[in-house]
Amino acid sequence: MPLHSSQNNPSTIMAPPTNIIPTLTMEEEDNIVLARITNDERPLKRVIKKFHSYVNAAANPTPASKPADDPVQQMESIDDAKEAFLVELASLQLLLKKSVMTCEAETRQVENYQMERYKIEQEHESLEIQIKELKVALEHAQILRRRKMEYDVVAEKIHTLPSREELEQEIASLENDMAAIHSENETQEKMIQGHKSALDSIVAELASLRFLGRDKDTMSEAPSGRATPVLEVAAGLLTDAHTDASTRANSDMPTPSAREDAEEEKTSDEPESQKITDSNPDDDIEMGELEEDPKEKEAAVKKKPLAEELEEGETFDGSSELSEPPDDSEEEL
Structure with missing residues (x-):
């Protein structure tokens, strides 16, 4: 057998073993x-x-030790x-x-x-x-729903309001009322302007009368040394009338009640002047006063209707019977 021959051969026994199979990684x-x-x-x-x-x-x-089969x-x-x-x-x-x-x-x-x-x-x-498209659609649907709810609220409020025809009728009636109010306002303004112009003319005439009365008073007081209480009372009445007229002119729009009050004041002032003028000339003379002349008494009696006319707001032509110029005979005396 080759196995026995290889065992007896020393060259095969002494040969180094060779690694034929490579190593694995x-x-x-x-x-x-x-x-x-x-x-x-x-x-x-x-x-x-x-x-x-x-x-x-x-x-x-078959091996040699065994019999051949x-x-x-x-x-x-x-x-x-x-x-x-x-x-x-x-x-x-x-x-x-x-x-x-x-x-x-x-x-x-x-x-x-x-x-x-x-x-x-x-x-x-x-x-x-x-999903993204559905999100966008959902957002749009929510916006539409919100708008619809707002629209429903506005529609409910609109339904509570009257109809368009009724509103137009109300607007037309209001415009007519406004036009009537404007026309009435214009007429009232015209009336007020007329009253103001009349009062201004009255005040101007009263002021001119006041200055004329002062001039006459100074001219009458210069020659006569006697005091005239009736003239002083009349001058006071004139000044009261002037102040009343000025206060009336300063007011924006005179009312009938104010006019009635002024007339009552005038009527209340008239008896006092009448009492003063109708006083008995045989009364006692107060202390510090002088005896009045008969001519001055006659002038005071004539002044009574003139003062009443001035209180009524009538015009004055410049002629006054209250103070007459002194006679030449008196100047000679």
């Missing part, structure tokens, strides 16, 4: 370990075992080993086909999974776009 070793863990190697081991038994039965002759039996043993090896090999092929089919099915499942994943991603994107 860490990744390759990890892959092999993972493959052994995940794959079942028992069918492969059985095939290898049957293959070794078949090879040993076919290649190894029948060649037919040797062939049967070799055929049995061959059949066992073929059976194991066929079972291994079936197992491999099954594994291939399983791998193909898993590959198809992976492809289906990828397709489903792609579809899901597409649906996800489309749903996101749809």
Whole structure:
């Protein structure tokens, strides 16, 4: 046998061992370990075992120590080993086909999974776009709903108001009232202006009469040394009338009640002047007064109707009977 010859040959024994199988890297070793863990190697081991038994039965002759068997039996043993090896090999092929089919099915499942994943991603994107569109539509719907609610509130308020025709009629009536008020206001203003102009003319005439009365008083007091109480009372009445007229002119619009009050004051002042003028000439003369002349008494009596006319607001032509110029005879005396 070659085994015995190799043991007797010293050159073969002394030859250094050669490393024919290359060393594996860490990744390759990890892959092999993972493959052994995940794959079942028992069918492969059985095939290898049957293959070794078949090879040993076919290649190894019978040993010399044993008697030679029948060649037919040797062939049967070799055929049995061959059949066992073929059976194991066929079972291994079936197992491999099954594994291939399983791998193909898993590959198809992976492809289906990828397709489903792609579809899901597409649906996800489309749903996101749809959600955004729905959000915008919801915002628009909320705005429309809010506007509708506001419109309903405004519509309720509008329905509570009267109709357009009624409002137009009310507006027309108000415009007519305003026009009437404006016209009445214009007439009132014209009347007020007329009253003001009349009062201004009266005040001016009274002022001129007052100045004329003062001039006459100074001219009458210069020649006569006697006092005239009746003239003083008349002058006081004239000044009262002037002040009353000025106060009336300063007021914006005279009323009938104010006019009645002024007339009552005038009527109340008239009896006093009458009492003064109608007093008895034989009465006692007060202290500090002088005796009046008969001419001055006659002038006082004549002054009474003139003072009443001046209080009534009549015009004065400049002639006065209250103070007459002194006679030439008196100047000679």
